[in-house]
């Protein structure tokens with residue numbers, strides 16, 4: 001659902017116009033019915049907050065029914081469509097651009113807070129914060145109503161729902177670097193964590209759920225525990241298997257959270273990393289015998305660099321963890337070290353938290369020197385970023401992953417197969433070497449450029465023939481996607497979760 005929305009709506013204005021028709025089609029009309037169920041919770045005169053309002057269908061219907069509505073979305077193109085629709089319907093809605101977890105609210109109080117199909121686009125920690133924001137914005141006795149995707153309860157339903165999701169995911173995979181944006185959160189637990197009392201939880205057709213909760217007179221100040229890091233790291237045989245997976249560049253994740261390394265106190269440093277096991281291990285090793293707080297943000301199990309490139313290592317995810325754990329109360333210094341390869345998150349993180357966010361070294365092993373003497377020139381040298389050994393390893397691993405991916409090619413006629421497999425494997429191995437020379441931010445784009453150049457060069461020299469050139473062109477973006485640290489395991493895991 002949200003996956004489809006992201007693909008079609010979130011990226012550009014013309015696509016936002018298609019959103020209303022698309023979502024109805026993609027959900028076989030269930031989205032509209034779910035919104036009607038949400039709307040039944042809204043009374044004339046209610047002050048309503050709608051988070052992730054999209055093109056404003058719910059907000060406009062609520063305003064038409066007599067509610068006073070503030071509707072927030074981060075997508076200007078979706079809001080532009082919403083404004084046009086409200087104008088045509090002759091209703092007034094206060095449209096605001098902003099993030100669900102950091103909504104632009106000025107202490108206003110609402111009778112009802114709603115969100116339909118938006119929170120499944122957001123990672124779990126941000127959703128926890130968004131629901132907390134909704135709870136804080138409600139008056140005592142006010143109602144929270146969420147309609148969104150849930151994990152189907154039976155295996156049979158999972159398969160049934162999985163098939164259309166797979167089609168949409170394959171489409172989005174081509175467009176969006178394989179990023180599935182659908183999260184099926186544990187809605188009830190998140191709502192309760194925010195201190196609200198769940199009044200009803202109802203399954204709706206498809207994989208949808210409706211949660212209605214009320215705000216008690218006092219909201220408890222719940223803080224997430226700050227646990228020792230060792231508690232969440234794998235142990236025994238699992239540790240060995242997961243570390244092998246991490247070495248193979250598979251995105252093996254650690255539970256995101258704020259952790260204690262050693263016995264940190266108010267003056268101890270606070271460090272940020274992604275939740276790839278390899279990254280967490282490297283930081284822990286570097287901090288042996290030291291005391292620190294480690295914010296392990298949800299980077300979908302990817303290493304910081306790849307995650308940052310793909311927009312999965314964001315300031316918002318880190319800020320959410322800092323706020324949910326109340327870390328600011330433990331460390332009045334309020335200074336966080338952001339890894340250099342994810343350095344673009346530093347400035348927005350400072351803006352979101354009010355903390356000082358300093359960019360640290362590229363390599364975790366430089367952290368002790370950095371903490372003692374600040375940033376030395378060798379710590380930011382580009383050579384440390386993606387050195388020859390690392391490139392060769394990533395190239396070999398990409399080729400290995402591709403070999404697995406390419407097994408279905410056995411179904412192709414043998415002549416095509418013969419040209420496809422070696423091209424893909426060579427390209428996979430060459431991508432890391434040519435990384436810096438290739439334009440584009442994502443692996444898909446870099447892969448497409450390299451594939452295009454190879455196809456042209458091959459055709460120009462008369463080496464590959466038309467079949468080789470076409471195969472190279474068709475496979476290139478896919479190879480680039482695999483290169484950027486994705487894997488078949490993750491792809492299917494996301495689809496079926």
Ligand SMILES: C[S@@+](CC[C@H](N)C(=O)[O-])C[C@H]1O[C@@H](n2cnc3c(N)ncnc32)[C@H](O)[C@@H]1O
Pocket residue numbers: 001002005006009010023035051052053054055056057058072073074075078098099100101115116117118119121122
């Ligand atoms: C699937 S649409 C749902 C729109 C609308 N609520 C509906 O019922 O049709 C999801 C919307 O959530 C918005 N969204 C996703 N992540 C967001 C975030 N972090 N902050 C604000 N809006 C977000 C997207 O821009 C998109 O408009």
